[in-house]
Amino acid sequence: MASRMLSSTPLAFSSLGPALQSSSIGHLRAQPKPSGRSYGSSGSVAAALATGLICRQASRARRSARANASTTVLSKAEKLQVPGFLVNNVDIFIFDCDGVIWRGDSIIPGIPQVITQLRAQGKRLFFVTNNSTKSRAGYQSKFTSLGLDVQPEEIFSSSFAAAAYLEQTKFKDTGKKVYIIGEKGISEELDLVGIPWLGGEGDKGKEPNMGSGGKVDVDHDVGAVVVGFDRHINYHKLQYAQLCLNELPGCEFIATNMDRVTHLTDAQEWAGNGTMVGAVSGCTGREPTVVGKPAPLMIDYIAEKYGISDRSRICMVGDRLDTDIAFGRNNGLKTCLTLSGVTSEDELLDRVPRKKGTEGHPTGCLRRHHQ
């Protein structure tokens, strides 16, 4: 059923499958040679389930894959010739948003149909974004404005991931507060779980007194600094975070994500949350606990919530090898690379070098750093 419906969409597509098949099918099958990058032209998730590339690789233990996350090689790809193969073997689809569901404020063609069809087959869907500027409620509004019917509990933004991490680790029991570098997505999510916070949008435009005897006073009850994307980053915020992390014993350093660049507008790439996190690391010498992709928090959360023991029945659908696909592979999921975003087919197949900044993630970003 799915394959019939979906195969009517003739766009390019590739999919990377993880540790699910026997190693004997881990080779590259013949595939068409597109003339160039499909970004911005033909790729879509609809296409994903129609015709494209599927990559499978010899099985390895999930834990081992996690430990070697930074060195995972994605060298074996196969075109997805029979979409039903993927759909029938997956219960949960996790969709990256930027470059998969939308580009900027435009929906990628075919997406509404794919979502409708997968729902009709009883698949559970999640929508994931490392962009922390909105809460789940904020993202629901964006989905609605694009004509998609998506519920808040189906959305996993990195702002929610930060709140979920603090819940998991029983931060509220400490009676401490969170200092936020970031936008309202984080503060809205913390409000929902009842964790007190300061900073965030309220510190926009603040300038510390750097005259003789000047200083920034910090609240000594801060027990964690959460760093998300912040277009109003300033020296006051960075000094506040520095003092918390360097001078308050046990203060945690949490990053929503480490993305170097992000797609705020279609006109160019923008400095991502790696910028804000790098600044805080640069004055503290500390590495953060990362809660967004490619950290495993979200998968653990979904697997636990829905009692999923066989993670090979979850499929991560994304547009980037270095984030989405690495994330899926490192967590034992099936993975599916659309050609609608960052990684082109030529890059997937190593016919051209990957674009700067998409070569891979630095060591450590894939792991949690507990104090």
Add this chain to the structure above:
Amino acid sequence: MASRMLSSTPLAFSSLGPALQSSSIGHLRAQPKPSGRSYGSSGSVAAALATGLICRQASRARRSARANASTTVLSKAEKLQVPGFLVNNVDIFIFDCDGVIWRGDSIIPGIPQVITQLRAQGKRLFFVTNNSTKSRAGYQSKFTSLGLDVQPEEIFSSSFAAAAYLEQTKFKDTGKKVYIIGEKGISEELDLVGIPWLGGEGDKGKEPNMGSGGKVDVDHDVGAVVVGFDRHINYHKLQYAQLCLNELPGCEFIATNMDRVTHLTDAQEWAGNGTMVGAVSGCTGREPTVVGKPAPLMIDYIAEKYGISDRSRICMVGDRLDTDIAFGRNNGLKTCLTLSGVTSEDELLDRVPRKKGTEGHPTGCLRRHHQ
């Protein structure tokens, strides 16, 4: 003569000597046990040449020391019992400023006398600071305001180091411009060597258009981004640097220094230039060429300018093991640790752990990264 004059100043002092003595004297001699940290109380450079600790370590080749810069162990210290030993064997003294010459806007007691006495003996003096917010002219004004007669050519600020590096590498011949994250020290030094620049203080308060189709336009003639301490750091500047470094072929990334924290006021430690550099590294994945301490540029420059082949006749005088003393040792200099600043005698002798952020420099900071 020197020892007689200087020994009249009875303050605490320690000195670390590098690869100059035979390995047989590289052990720790008996020393007094001060009750606590001397910061802010008794330490001074005057004291340095009177009574204190001197550390000598088994010889190693300078080049080898540089290559292993990040792992240098400073475990062997001796008190300087005979100040003349140091003074008579040194032609050039290089003084760190913050914590050695001044703290904030106050001169450290004894400094004017030490400088006068060393000059009277024909020693050549240099004053080094990683603070890039002032040019050499700006620092001369500060010395004058403290009653010290110091010439601009005796001052080696990291803002000047950036200009000197660009001169050394013949950047002007490329016809390119420099984008500055930083304050007026850098732009003033670039003006003096005739290198065109943009950014710097002119980009204070700028906010990019992040609406639909919005972007930051960069000058495609930018050939280097220089990052210094900038209390008006903002997202526009970081996005500009990101675009230059990620999208302009061959664009260099130069950091005045990597100091995690700095002493803008006496009231607390402040997020240092490691913050600004970390932000730019975080969105580009690139490591900078570092021109200030502990990079060897300044020593190369002074040694070349004054025809010094025996670097053991240069002594680095500083207050921090992780920056000043590491810097001296990694460049084959004699070194002298005052107890007037960051590192206490207890830390020097490993009786207590070093303060957070002073444990050492991350790998890579001590090396130049050429493209």
